[in-house]
Amino acid sequence: MMANTFLFFSLEFLSNKKLLSLSRVLLYSVPPIILTGIIVFSNTIINQVFLMGDTRIVTFGYIYYFYSLIMFIYFALCYKNFYLTYKTFKNATDKRVERIQLYYVFVGTSLSVIIGLICDIVLPFFGYFTFYWFGPIMTIIFVGFTVFAIIKHHLFNAKVIATEIFVLSLWGFVLMRTLFSETLQDQLLNGGLLVTTIFFGVLLIRGVLKEVSQREKIEALAKDLEKANKNLAKVNTDLAKANDRLKELDNLKNEFLSFATHQIRSPLTAIKGYASLLLEGDFGEMIDPVKNAVHTIFQSCQNLVIIVNEFLDISRIEQGRMKYDMIDFDVKKLCEDTLNELKPNIEKQGLTSSFSAEDKNFMWNGDQGKIKQVIGNLIDNSIKYTPHGGISIKVSIKDKNILIAISDTGIGINKEDIPKLFEKFSRTKEANKQNVIGTGLGLYVAKQMIEAHKGRVWVESKGSGLGSTFYIELPLKK
Ligand code: ADP
Numbered sequence: 488m489m490a491n492t493f494l495f496f497s498l499e500f501l502s503n504k505k506l507l508s509l510s511r512v513l514l515y516s517v518p519p520i521i522l523t524g525i526i527v528f529s530n531t532i533i534n535q536v537f538l539m540g541d542t543r544i545v546t547f548g549y550i551y552y553f554y555s556l557i558m559f560i561y562f563a564l565c566y567k568n569f570y571l572t573y574k575t576f577k578n579a580t581d582k583r584v585e586r587i588q589l590y591y592v593f594v595g596t597s598l599s600v601i602i603g604l605i606c607d608i609v610l611p612f613f614g615y616f617t618f619y620w621f622g623p624i625m626t627i628i629f630v631g632f633t634v635f636a637i638i639k640h641h642l643f644n645a646k647v648i649a650t651e652i653f654v655l656s657l658w659g660f661v662l663m664r665t666l667f668s669e670t671l672q673d674q675l676l677n678g679g680l681l682v683t684t685i686f687f688g689v690l691l692i693r694g695v696l697k698e699v700s701q702r703e704k705i706e707a708l709a710k711d712l713e714k715a716n717k718n719l720a721k722v723n724t725d726l727a728k729a730n731d732r733l734k735e736l737d738n739l740k741n742e743f744l745s746f747a748t749h750q751i752r753s754p755l756t757a758i759k760g761y762a763s764l765l766l767e768g769d770f771g772e773m774i775d776p777v778k779n780a781v782h783t784i785f786q787s788c789q790n791l792v793i794i795v796n797e798f799l800d801i802s803r804i805e806q807g808r809m810k811y812d813m814i815d816f817d818v819k820k821l822c823e824d825t826l827n828e829l830k831p832n833i834e835k836q837g838l839t840s841s842f843s844a845e846d847k848n849f850m851w852n853g854d855q856g857k858i859k860q861v862i863g864n865l866i867d868n869s870i871k872y873t874p875h876g877g878i879s880i881k882v883s884i885k886d887k888n889i890l891i892a893i894s895d896t897g898i899g900i901n902k903e904d905i906p907k908l909f910e911k912f913s914r915t916k917e918a919n920k921q922n923v924i925g926t927g928l929g930l931y932v933a934k935q936m937i938e939a940h941k942g943r944v945w946v947e948s949k950g951s952g953l954g955s956t957f958y959i960e961l962p963l964k965k
Contacts, residue, residue, distance in 0.1 A: 488519050488523060490519065490557075490558050490561035490562060490565075491515055491516055491518075491519040491561065493561070493562070493565050493596070494515055494561055494564055494565050494568075495512065495515070496565075497564070497565040497566075497568035497569055498511070498568055500569075500572070500589075500592065515561075518557055519557075519561075522554055522557065525550065525554075526554075529548070530548050531548035531549060531550040531551075532547065532548050532550050532551050532554045533545060533547065533548065533551075534546040534547055542616055542617060543616060543619070544616055545611060545616060545619075547611075547612075555612070558604070558608065559604075562604070565596075566597075569589065569592070569593055572589060573589055576589065587636075588636050591632045591633070591635060591636035592633065592636065594632060595629040595631065595632025595633055595636075596629050596632075598625070598628045598629070598632075599625045599626050599627075599628045599629040602621065602622065602625040602628075603622035603623070603625050603626070604622075605622075606618040606619055606620075606621045606622035606625070607619055607622035607623075646695060646699065647695055647696060647699055650691060650692055650695045651692060654684075654688035654691060657688060658684060658685060658688060661677060661680050661681045661684050662681060664680075665677040665678050665680075665681050737805070738806070741802045741805050741806050742802075742806075744798055744801070744802040745802040745803070745806070748795045748798045748799045748802070751791075751795050752792075752799075755788055755791055755792055755795065756792075758784065759785060759788040759789065759792065762781050762782075762784045762788060763785060765781045766778070766781055766782060766785060794928075797926060797928040797929060797932055798928070800932045801911070801928060801931070801932060804932070804935045809935075809936075809939070811853075811854040811857060811939060811940075812854050812856070813852055813853055813854060814852070814853075814854075814855055815850055815851070815852050816850070816852075816853070816855045817849055817850055818849040818850075818851050818858070818882065818889050818891070818961065819844045819849040819882045821858060821859055822842070822844075822862055822880055822882050823842050823844075823880075825859055825862045825863050825866065826840060826842055826880055828863075829863065829866050829867065829870070832867075832870055833866075833870055833878060836870055836873070837875065838870065838875070838876065838877050838878060839876070839877030839878070840878045840880075841877065841878075841879040841880070842879070842880050843880070843881050843882075844881070844882040844883070845883045845884060847884050849882060849884075849889055851889060851961055851963070853940050853961065854936075854940070857936045857939075857940075858940070858961075861932075861937060861944070862891065862893070862959070864929045864930075864932070864933055865893045865933065865959075866878065866880075866893060867929075868929065868930075868957075869894075869895035869897060869955075871921075871924075871925070872895070872897040872898050872918060872921060873895040873896060873897030873954075874897065874921070875896070876895065876896025876954070877895070877896060878893070878894070878895045879893075879894050879895075880892070880893050880894075881894070884963070885960075887962065887963050887964060888942075888961060888963060889960070890958060890959070891958065891959040891960075891961075892956050892957070892958050893956065893957045893958075893959075894954065894955070894956040894957075895954050895955060895956075897954055897955060898917050898918070898951065898952060899917075899948045899949065899950055899953040899954050899955050900915060900917075900946060900948040900950075900951070901915065901948075901950060901951050902950065905946060905948065908930055908946060909930045909931055909933075909934040909944070910931060911927070911928060911931045912927040912928065912931075913927045913930070914927040917951060930944075937959055937961075940961060940962075941962055942959060942960050942961045942962060943958075943959075943960040944957070944958065944959050944960070945957075945958050946958070
């Protein structure tokens with residue numbers, strides 16, 4: 488019966504498919520059952536057993552050869568099954584543990600089976616009976632390897648096995664009590680107990696199996712998670728590398744930008760200077776069409792100078808090379824002066840302007856030149872984007888901050904454009920229609936400069952066509 492059950496085991500063990508059907512169990516069980524019957528009830532396999540001194544001598548009947556052949560065939564079938572299972576695992580990377588388990592079972596059973604067959608079949612065949620007892624004991628090797636595989640490699644679940652052994656022993660014990668009860672009353676009582684233990688035993692085993700399968704699922708999920716984490720870590724390092732590369736490229740771009748703009752600035756200054764001299768008549772009087780052309784050259788140069796300066800500012804800011812010379816100055820006066828300087832442009836556009844300030848002290852410490860640049864830029868924008876109406880500047884103190892408000896009655900800004908306005912190269916559609924000259928860099932530079940002073944700059948507008956107010960907030964305490 489050992490060969491038979493071992494064959495069942497080889498079919499079931501680690502195999503993904505359910506190979507052990509009821510018909511197979513019956514088919515494989517028939518020959519061993521018949522052979523067992525023949526051994527017990529006839530002398531055609533075991534003919535005679537007698538003692539000679541200490542040794543038990545066995546003589547065999549004529550079917551013994553057939554019996555041995557069947558035994559060999561059964562064990563050969565077992566190893567064929569193991570081999571087939573091994574083949575399906577061989578190249579699967581996720582079956583490493585299963586391969587190890589198979590290895591232990593293979594070595595353990597092979598040693599037991601080979602020694603068992605030699606001691607119990609081969610040697611007795613040649614008349615040596617001295618070691619027949621050794622064969623069954625050798626199953627210890629199989630047990631040893633299996634126990635090791637259970638503990639070290641989770642071959643079978645130890646908890647399930649322990650529960651099953653416990654439940655089966657309990658059933659056996661209660662069954663014995665029932666069978667050997669002396670009175671009918673005892674028998675009924677123990678019978679009831681047996682039914683109850685069978686019921687709860689089944690529940691217990693099922694519960695443990697369920698718990699184990701859940702734990703296996705959790706373990707599989709944890710493994711997946713670990714894998715995902717590893718992938719994430721790899722993605723992160725790749726991203727960090729890409730980021731470094733981008734920073735490098737960004738630096739290169741900034742260096743190029745600053746180099747190129749510097750190179751452009753000197754010829755521009757020369758062109759602008761000569762155009763100005765020409766306009767002032769230093770090279771003689773010009774006829775009107777020439778004068779107009781030179782005026783356009785001068786204007787275009789002026790615009791180009793602004794753009795080049797913005798690019799230079801940006802490359803300085805992004806390379807961290809922007810220098811701030813902090814001095815004490817009057818913010819109110821600075822605003823008023825800047826507005827007055829730009830008044831000719833305002834009037835040329837046919838716009839009105841007004842200035843108001845609270846009667847307070849507006850002394851503040853910062854880079855006067857940069858703050859003037861920002862205020863000038865905002866007034867310039869108001870001139871650019873206000874077709875008619877006017878511009879007003881108000882200076883006040885609010886919550887320990889100096890607040891400069893530059894309002895106009897211009898084209899206004901849509902709500903959805905406001906959040907992007909202070910980003911690099913950001914221009915609204917309306918601005919593009921209204922004024923083609925513009926880079927979308929002025930507000931970005933303004934924001935960087937004000938933030939370097941720990942201040943804030945923002946815009947409020949009721950929408951398209953409804954004017955805008957730009958605010959600069961400078962903290963009195965930094
Ligand atoms: P530029 O004026 O060169 O386009 P800026 O950074 O100075 O660049 O301004 C960005 C955009 O903000 C402008 O293109 C325009 O769409 C909008 N904007 C700035 N000031 C005003 C204003 N006073 N009224 C309406 N829109 C404005």
